[in-house]
Amino acid sequence: MIRRIALLFAFAVALAGSATAQELQVPVWPTQPPPSAAPAEPPAEAAPSVPLPMGHNLQLVAVMGGQTGVIRSGITWRIFRDTGDEPQLIQTSELASPSFQLDPGVYFVHATFGLASAARRLVLGASPLVETLTINAGGLVLGGFINDQAIPPDQLRFNVYVPVGGDPEGRVVVQDIKGGVLIRLPEGNYRVVSKYGDSNAITNADLRVEAGKVTEATLRHRAATVTLKLVAAPGTEALANTAFSVLTPGGDTIREAIGAFPSMTLAEGEYVAIARNGGKVYTQDFSVKSGVDRDIEVLVKDTPDPQPAGRR
Template sequence: MSVMPGQNQKDIVLEAGGLRLNSAVAGDIPISPALLKFDIMTAGPEANRVMVAADLPANEIITLNAGTYHIISRFGSINATVRADLRVEPGELTEATLYHHASEVSFKLVSEEGGEAIADVEWTVKTSDGATVFSERGAFPATVLAEGEYLVLAKLGDQVYNREVQIQAGSPREIEVLSTIY
């Protein structure tokens, strides 16, 4: 295109649009933006997908060519992931909220229900098939877990205490492991 002296006007249609992503826990429970990251990939068979943008924060507007994209929403860093294919229309802002079936959880080893957390505990969380998904040392560790059954292990010195838990989508919750048996 050449621009000449005088009045110039040319309408150009860009085949592009915007995309703004957010996530919530099933039931419209908001998720802290600090715990969310999004990846945008080209659509199509998984083996042929190409990363377009990685580790985007929630609510950021990204400009993309019009078309269909594969979106991955990560809530926390362990196993709470949601995927969706979204279409970006030319000249429009597409806003989408993806719903996770997960919950924020924190752990504490206590000598009695509702008691104070015991310090210097080595924590391990395993899935129902025995895979370790979380391990940390401390009095009050926290993470995000997808819905499912888990075994929580709390090691204090040579003693290991455990509790089986069922994680359901919802508000943050605290899981107590008792250091005594009644």
Template sequence: MLSAAPGLAASSARLDAPAAATSSLADEVPGSGTLAQAMPFVGTTPPAGAVAKPQPLGTTAPGAAKPPAGDPHTILPQPPVGKAAIGMSARFGEKEPLVPRGLVWRVFADHPEASGAYPLVAEAAEPAPVFFLSPGGYVVHVSYGLASVARRIVVGEESRREQVIIPAGGVRLQADVLDKPIAAQKVEFDIFEGSFLQGRASSRPFFRGANPGDLIVLPAGDYYVVSTYGEGNAVIQADLQVAPGKVTEATLHHRAAEMTFRLVSAAGGDALPETQWSVLSPGGDAIKESINAQPTFALAEGEYTAVARQDGKTYTKDFIVEAGKNGPVEVLVGEQAAPPSINADEGSGD
């Protein structure tokens, strides 16, 4: 299992498929890129003074229950006349720690306006806010990264505490080749719900374009990660499990290399300009194409054919990619003849 974010615990491991470890999410803060990007409710701006920070001084409201063990609201502040103080907090699970930071709270009326929108009554970006609410029904929505929970509450005359469970975990990903980290700008990750190995994976990414080292906070559950290294076919998948309150740190191991292609008149010579390149699989399928004098592709280990087209002629060369062995692929003008399936009409280039 892979695993931490603000408040998450962590561990780590490797996958070759990946390796993963986990730690506490409660000790980390998720980056802004992990915040939920949409809300199920819309409405008006909350009135000023609708949210109050928990105060260390004050008296418990008459009739209010004592806080449960682990509740951050030891004492609730005295609410304005006609309102009740509702102390909110969240934890990762029934037996998991409190979420210490990174939460976004929104309180909506539980009945829509004529437009169909649910009015926004109050909001806060604190781990344990206190909302001063008039008697009535509300929907409290809290988000943590890409995980969120909504709860309907009914407020009476008495102040009280409410605690929600938000089963979220974190993922932090890295990639390497033969234990050498891949530069961050050359690799990215897409995260899908489900299991690639068990054939029950979503076809649409839950989170797209994660960078190495980013902390992505997700609802707890099963996911699989697609790691794309450079431009080419260096793509691998790995299953991960996200546990509540934990951060999974995983390294995906690519078996690939970066190959730079050059069409030259003599070995070691300058690359000829205006060259069109294709890289073919042993079966003749095109893997990558480019119009560049010296393109570089990250290719999974295996056998390939390089095809160079320049000045109306076509040249080819077979080559082998070995993991971690970056290097040039030089195609010499006049020494490699294109097979008929590639360019029968243009000749060999000799």
């Protein structure tokens, strides 16, 4: 019995792990508002008022942990037959409250909601059964700021990790999610890593997602966008077909680009710009201050020929 449940959950983890970024981006929290008057039993655990269709003997309902309303969209149901060995998947549904016609026997019911899930073992007989599963899931909406200015959501990308042992980024559960979308996650602790732009502007935070609640978190970046130019003199036209490299003072390459004036977002700090054009190499030290976007001009500096010996 324990082995069969373990197999079911292993299969469920694989299914949940295949969720795409598009599946996780939903604009609203899909639960039905609770009734105005609370009955003696929570409505989430009560049978639906609509009777089972003729010939159907199982109806499924899912509720959010910490809430009283049923989940009305965004859920996937899977029915497994208990074969005595590995559970056999026999039916699926994406309806909010599906009904099934099943032979009497032992089954496993699994529900996924984003990356959260719940499962239960059922014994079906001749009588109809209405079963309610509680999914302990919460929502997470992420954003970013530079100083007091919000960063456009499409310029941010987030990875969400669950800790494993002493590693706060032990296992990634969500990758490359942009800002401002609702991510459905199981209740628990997470490490969020935010990247602003496509260079080294990265920050992180440890957050907790609670069942039935939406956590809105804003991560603060210290970065700015710079535009590189190779010029013959300050304020003049940038030279085309220039290859740029941006390095740390220690020599680590941060970014490379080709063009007359490429732009890049860099973390606050000190850098060295290297420009290559026409077989010659030019360098310029520069600094990045958080929230201060600016142009970085690399000057073409011609080295004078050595003077003849004895000439004053």
